[in-house]
Amino acid sequence: DAKTTQPNSMESNEEEPVHLPCNHSTISGTDYIHWYRQLPSQGPEYVIHGLTSNVNNRMASLAIAEDRKSSTLILHRATLRDAAVYYCILSPGLLIQGAQKLVFGQGTRLTINP
Amino acid sequence: NAGVTQTPKFQVLKTGQSMTLQCAQDMNHNSMYWYRQDPGMGLRLIYYSASEGTTDKGEVPNGYNVSRLNKREFSLRLESAAPSQTSVYFCASRPTQGAREQYFGPGTRLTVT
Numbered sequence: 001d002a003k004t005t006q007p008n009s010m011e012s013n014e015e016e017p018v019h020l021p022c023n024h025s026t027i028s029g030t031d032y033i034h035w036y037r038q039l040p041s042q043g044p045e046y047v048i049h050g051l052t053s054n055v056n057n058r059m060a061s062l063a064i065a066e067d068r069k070s071s072t073l074i075l076h077r078a079t080l081r082d083a084a085v086y087y088c089i090l091s092p093g094l095l096i097q098g099a100q101k102l103v104f105g106q107g108t109r110l111t112i113n114p
Numbered sequence: 115n116a117g118v119t120q121t122p123k124f125q126v127l128k129t130g131q132s133m134t135l136q137c138a139q140d141m142n143h144n145s146m147y148w149y150r151q152d153p154g155m156g157l158r159l160i161y162y163s164a165s166e167g168t169t170d171k172g173e174v175p176n177g178y179n180v181s182r183l184n185k186r187e188f189s190l191r192l193e194s195a196a197p198s199q200t201s202v203y204f205c206a207s208r209p210t211q212g213a214r215e216q217y218f219g220p221g222t223r224l225t226v227t
């Protein structure tokens with residue numbers, strides 16, 4: 001399975017944009033890039049996913065490098081509620097027998113300062 | 115919609131005891147998953163059920179069994195609990211075969227003494 005590399009921790013200020021990087025130099029051509037986050041004492045929460053093009057949704061934006069060896073999750077205006085561990089995960093495009101096995105690394109712990 | 119629900123929220127077991135963790139989803143999702151999360155670590159997949167009637171091993175299946183009771187429910191059983199199974203257990207579900215996102219429950223915190 002292709003692996004991802006993320007910084008252990010990052011810090012930002014409330015109401016400022018946050019850019020969370022992820023390196024995935026061994027990504028295959030059909031791997032999707034997923035982001036999940038986990039707030040304290042809660043289960044993970046889906047944030048966004050993409051394949052090649054940049055993606056936007058109500059929570060965040062995902063910027064994918066042209067060579068797909070890295071990506072960046074962008075929170076446009078951080079709030080205190082965005083303090084969480086953010087996981088960057090690769091998942092094969094072809095889901096054998098419909099199974100999607102997510103492999104979670106240690107993620108990036110994001111701290112938001114008031 | 116309650117989403118994904120898990121019971122119990124907390125449980126303390128003695129070594130050798132057995133128990134079943136319950137998971138249910140009311141979103142008519144096809145696939146369901148069991149993960150464990152040890153302190154300071156990411157989640158690891160124990161078992162999954164791609165669709166009703168099927169189950170398969172994940173990354174760390176030893177010491178566990180699962181049952182996909184129906185489309186809604188997916189239970190995880192510890193036959194003889196060990197201290198190494200002290201962890202937080204999360205259940206998740208995924209809508210359809212083409213969907214890419216998983217929805218997680220709130221977790222069960224299990225301590226084995």
